[in-house]
Amino acid sequence: MWRGLWTLIARAARGPISPRSCTRQGSGAPAPSSGSTIFALSSGQGRCGIAVIRTSGPSSAHALRSLTAPQDLPPARRACLRQLSDPCSGEPLDRALVLWFPGPQSFTGEDCAEFHVHGGPAVVSGVLQALGSVPGLRPAEAGEFTRRAFAHGKLSLTEVEGLADLIHAETEAQRRQALRQLDGELGHLCHGWAEILTKALAHVEAYIDFGEDDNLEEGVLDQATREVRELEVALGAHLRDARRGQRLRSGAHVVIAGPPNAGKSSLVNLLSRKPVSIVSPEPGTTRDVLETPVDLAGFPALLSDTAGLREGVGPVEQEGVRRAQKRLEQADLILAVLDASDLASQSSCNFLDTVVIPTGARSPNPSGQRLLLVLNKSDLLPSNGPDPNPDLPPHLLLSCLTGQGLDDLLEALKKELAILCGDPSTGPPLLTRARHQHHLQGCLDALGHYKQAKDLALAAEALRVARGHLARLTGGGGTEEVLDIIFRDFCVGK
Numbered sequence: 249m250w251r252g253l254w255t256l257i258a259r260a261a262r263g264p265i266s267p268r269s270c271t272r273q274g275s276g277a278p279a280p281s282s283g284s285t286i287f288a289l290s291s292g293q294g295r296c297g298i299a300v301i302r303t304s305g306p307s308s309a310h311a312l313r314s315l316t317a318p319q320d321l322p323p324a325r326r327a328c329l330r331q332l333s334d335p336c337s338g339e340p341l342d343r344a345l346v347l348w349f350p351g352p353q354s355f356t357g358e359d360c361a362e363f364h365v366h367g368g369p370a371v372v373s374g375v376l377q378a379l380g381s382v383p384g385l386r387p388a389e390a391g392e393f394t395r396r397a398f399a400h401g402k403l404s405l406t407e408v409e410g411l412a413d414l415i416h417a418e419t420e421a422q423r424r425q426a427l428r429q430l431d432g433e434l435g436h437l438c439h440g441w442a443e444i445l446t447k448a449l450a451h452v453e454a455y456i457d458f459g460e461d462d463n464l465e466e467g468v469l470d471q472a473t474r475e476v477r478e479l480e481v482a483l484g485a486h487l488r489d490a491r492r493g494q495r496l497r498s499g500a501h502v503v504i505a506g507p508p509n510a511g512k513s514s515l516v517n518l519l520s521r522k523p524v525s526i527v528s529p530e531p532g533t534t535r536d537v538l539e540t541p542v543d544l545a546g547f548p549a550l551l552s553d554t555a556g557l558r559e560g561v562g563p564v565e566q567e568g569v570r571r572a573q574k575r576l577e578q579a580d581l582i583l584a585v586l587d588a589s590d591l592a593s594q595s596s597c598n599f600l601d602t603v604v605i606p607t608g609a610r611s612p613n614p615s616g617q618r619l620l621l622v623l624n625k626s627d628l629l630p631s632n633g634p635d636p637n638p639d640l641p642p643h644l645l646l647s648c649l650t651g652q653g654l655d656d657l658l659e660a661l662k663k664e665l666a667i668l669c670g671d672p673s674t675g676p677p678l679l680t681r682a683r684h685q686h687h688l689q690g691c692l693d694a695l696g697h698y699k700q701a702k703d704l705a706l707a708a709e710a711l712r713v714a715r716g717h718l719a720r721l722t723g724g725g726g727t728e729e730v731l732d733i734i735f736r737d738f739c740v741g742k
């Protein structure tokens with residue numbers, strides 16, 4: 249039933265894009281009824297002070313009345329203390345704050361109720377069971393509240409993605425980015441672009457219809473072409489930035505590399521604040537690539553520890569070296585580690601010649617990789633002397649043993665990661681998903697067809713295709729599969 253209805257909504261949304269279809273509906277908009285009423289625990293699982301249980305759908309008012317005494321509905325959006333009891337047995341369940349959100353002014357756009365109960369597992373399961381016994385109510389599926397909010401125009405698709413990312417955000421930068429997306433920034437940007445296309449399309453269509461007419465302003469077609477060209481430039485700039493947004497969502501690849509015993513594993517453990525890798529005085533300790541997700545100065549990163557790079561070793565270590573080199577190729581940022589007290593050794597010189605100098609310390613190489621050179625074990629150098637290595641490329645001194653130099657390293661990492669991931673506090677909204685990139689590229693390709701079109705009807709069609717891509721980005725023309733993928737990321741109760 250719900251699925252069928254959903255298809256209808258999705259199909260309706262696939263129609264021609266109106267300027268409003270990219271944005272949220274105003275809260276006064278009528279909310280289409282969706283049949284069943286769902287309920288779920290919306291706060292986290294486990295023992296806690298307060299747990300929030302909510303319902304959404306036409307039977308919310310009935311559910312609220314059935315469980316509470318006195319039975320009258322509280323004033324809209326105002327918290328009221330009520331006695332909760334099981335509607336079948338009359339058994340008291342809790343004294344709780346309840347809230348009533350008549351639709352469409354609610355999160356989902358439907359009638360919603362919230363029960364803020366004491367967080368013990370017995371109270372929560374008692375209230376959930378009581379709600380399940382109210383006719384017309386059923387447990388929600390994962391993401392169903394948000395899905396209903398989207399269906400009722402409360403959130404655009406990019407805002408839904410922002411909400412999913414906010415729930416999963418683990419670092420400060422991810423939270424900032426997700427909040428910006430939830431605020432609808434990417435949607436607004438696409439909306440603006442779609443408006444430009446609508447205008448250009450109107451001009452082209454006017455020319456098709458009234459081209460011969462003297463009343464038509466001169467140059468309408470030129471103006472449309474000019475606007476399309478400006479749009480192409482804007483889309484191109486955004487697409488060039490696309491990898492940054494995705495890195496911010498899933499973490500930049502930071503690979504720690506260097507000769508044996510430089511202290512690579514010690515640095516991994518220091519940065520991840522846990523004993524991920526084995527540290528020992530024996531060179532060749534690390535063989536496999538060890539990955540660990542970390543929050544580096546507020547940015548998400550996937551940190552890889554690798555085998556020390558050297559030649560003339562046994563087959564197992566050789567395989568480790570091969571894997572390390574392969575991982576180096578995939579790095580967004582290489583953290584090159586050398587033993588500051590051992591710079592003249594063969595393996596240090598080799599590493600400098602083959603990795604550090606070709607990648608160019610602190611500047612991106614042709615494949616966009618960045619590199620930070622760290623001289624570890626600074627505690628072994630004579631103290632307070634001048635920098636003993638003025639001829640090396642720019643570098644940082646660090647001691648994993650004493651922690652000296654760690655703050656400077658984190659500061660440098662923050663700068664590098666802000667370049668790699670984009671800074672979510674400033675700049676244009678980022679494209680955080682491959683889906684965004686796909687539709688922007690589709691839009692750009694269609695604009696290319698516009699320029700090459702041999703007649704005006706084809707040119708107009710290219711503009712329609714371009715606009716369709718922008719509409720699908722924000723959910724105006726979402727297919728059910730895309731929606732399924734996005735909503736799968738949600739938990740029950742969201």
Ligand SMILES: Nc1nc2c(ncn2[C@@H]2O[C@H](COP(=O)(O)OP(=O)(O)OP(=O)(O)O)[C@@H](O)[C@H]2O)c(=O)[nH]1
Pocket residue numbers: 507508509510511512513514515526527528529530531532533534535554555556557624625626627628646647648649650
């Ligand atoms: N004095 C001093 N010793 C350090 C420092 N960092 C690491 N070490 C020591 O150096 C040795 C090698 O450290 P690891 O972290 O295992 O070095 P690695 O680069 O991972 O070594 P492989 O995996 O064998 O390539 C260990 O005995 C560490 O305790 C440091 O800052 N100062």
Ligand SMILES: [K+]
Pocket residue numbers: 508509527528529530531532533534
């Ligand atoms: K070692």
Ligand SMILES: [Mg+2]
Pocket residue numbers: 512513514525526527533534553554
């Ligand atoms: Mg190691």
